[in-house]
Amino acid sequence: MNILVINCGSSSLKYQLLDTETKQPSAKGLVERIGMPGSVLTHRKAGGEKEIITAEITNHTIAIKLVLDALVNPEYGVVKDLKEIEAVGHRVVHGGEKFAQSVLIDDEVIKAIEECVELAPLHNPPNIAGIEACKDLMPGVPQVAVFDTAFHQTMPPEAFIYGLPYELYEQYKIRKYGFHGTSHKYVSQRAAALLGRPLEDLKLISCHLGNGSSITAIDGGKSVETSMGFTPLEGLMMGTRSGDLDPAIVSYIMQKEDLTSKRVNDFLNKKCGVLGVSGVSSDFRDIEGAAEEGNYRAQLALNVFAHDVKKYIGSYAAVLNGADAIIFTAGLGENSATMRESIAGNLSYLGVEIDPEKNKIRGQEIDISTEDARCRVLVIPTNEELMIAMDTYEVVKG
Ligand code: ADP
Numbered sequence: 001m002n003i004l005v006i007n008c009g010s011s012s013l014k015y016q017l018l019d020t021e022t023k024q025p026s027a028k029g030l031v032e033r034i035g036m037p038g039s040v041l042t043h044r045k046a047g048g049e050k051e052i053i054t055a056e057i058t059n060h061t062i063a064i065k066l067v068l069d070a071l072v073n074p075e076y077g078v079v080k081d082l083k084e085i086e087a088v089g090h091r092v093v094h095g096g097e098k099f100a101q102s103v104l105i106d107d108e109v110i111k112a113i114e115e116c117v118e119l120a121p122l123h124n125p126p127n128i129a130g131i132e133a134c135k136d137l138m139p140g141v142p143q144v145a146v147f148d149t150a151f152h153q154t155m156p157p158e159a160f161i162y163g164l165p166y167e168l169y170e171q172y173k174i175r176k177y178g179f180h181g182t183s184h185k186y187v188s189q190r191a192a193a194l195l196g197r198p199l200e201d202l203k204l205i206s207c208h209l210g211n212g213s214s215i216t217a218i219d220g221g222k223s224v225e226t227s228m229g230f231t232p233l234e235g236l237m238m239g240t241r242s243g244d245l246d247p248a249i250v251s252y253i254m255q256k257e258d259l260t261s262k263r264v265n266d267f268l269n270k271k272c273g274v275l276g277v278s279g280v281s282s283d284f285r286d287i288e289g290a291a292e293e294g295n296y297r298a299q300l301a302l303n304v305f306a307h308d309v310k311k312y313i314g315s316y317a318a319v320l321n322g323a324d325a326i327i328f329t330a331g332l333g334e335n336s337a338t339m340r341e342s343i344a345g346n347l348s349y350l351g352v353e354i355d356p357e358k359n360k361i362r363g364q365e366i367d368i369s370t371e372d373a374r375c376r377v378l379v380i381p382t383n384e385e386l387m388i389a390m391d392t393y394e395v396v397k398g
Contacts, residue, residue: 002084003389007091008130013063018389026078031063043070051076061133087142088134089392092127094120095147102391105131105143144392151181154222178226180208184216186387187329187380194378203320205313210330211239217316225319227312233268236308239282242272277301284332306342317350325376334381335362344377351375
């Protein structure tokens with residue numbers, strides 16, 4: 001089945017047209033600067049050249065119209081007719097407690113996604129704009145919502161309730177939701193395939209380490225604990241996000257720096273993390289480069305990050321009562337042998353032992369453990385688009 005996967009941000013839109021049989025994209029691309037001067041669509045047919053299409057793209061409907069035009073373009077398109085696109089899968093960031101799995105979109109679902117806007121004010125509105133645009137431009141084509149939060153809805157209350165009055169959970173829905181669910185779900189399924197064991201029998205710790213990072217404890221294919229929380233700010237220190245802090249620090253910074261709640265929220269999301277600690281960059285490649293040249297703060301940022309990851313792996317091993325495998329995925333997890341080594345180097349108590357030669361490999365699905373390591377360490381490139389397409393397929397097939 002040909003499925004169009006759409007990931008709408010406030011000013012950008014990523015897409016892939018995927019065939020669920022070959023599991024490969026026939027085309028993919030990105031619209032940038034929606035609603036701004038200089039908007040552009042970059043489209044690439046599999047095996048083809050990059051096409052750069054500039055146009056005035058004032059909203060998401062125009063963006064999607066351009067994408068559909070590119071997909072049927074006689075020169076660089078990949079389908080003859082839009083009828084060949086059988087379904088659309090939309091990434092939706094926040095499904096609150098309403099959605100524990102992907103769903104076929106109807107008016108009621110759109111209303112429920114709208115009700116979650118309060119929980120994800122930056123993300124859900126563009127996701128809804130993308131859904132509305134596809135509804136207009138592709139009437140009758142089934143649309144499916146795939147939520148970042150859905151995979152974590154299996155967490156038990158002891159994992160998702162904060163130490164706040166219970167009324168705040170009831171009134172304002174303040175609880176841990178968790179994010180990156182599509183990625184954690186995908187890599188856990190691939191881990192079972194790679195290990196040749198049923199997912200139902202496995203205790204996995206999945207480390208999605210990218211610009212945004214989160215770790216999830218997965219028991220028998222179900223998320224039982226995850227490091228991101230009410231928002232994606234909680235958990236590990238990230239590219240620009242602080243991660244876990246003593247909550248008293250927030251009001252202290254507000255007083256000292258005379259910041260409003262909005263500005264302190266921006267500060268914690270955009271100016272902290274490895275960027276803030278290193279003072280070099282939010283990009284781990286730059287930080288690893290600076291650390292190699294002897295930059296103390298860059299090395300410190302890497303050490304704090306590795307320490308954070310180890311701490312979470314240890315606590316999730318406790319939650320799971322052991323682990324069969326630890327998975328590394330996303331930009332840093334897939335590519336940085338030094339980061340994997342510095343995290344895994346200290347987990348021998350779990351039965352982790354990585355083979356330095358195998359660890360040199362990057363961006364490939366591989367078990368990097370020594371032969372008799374009790375707890376396996378897997379590198380699995382994530383593929384959220386494919387997971388969205390497969391979920392969409394399952395929902396549409398019903
Ligand atoms: P996101 O999807 O959260 O934006 P990615 O999963 O693409 O992020 O990961 C981006 C991060 O991965 C960046 O910090 C980048 O530096 C890091 N990264 C990518 N390739 C490498 C590499 N070869 N070595 C170290 N870090 C890398």
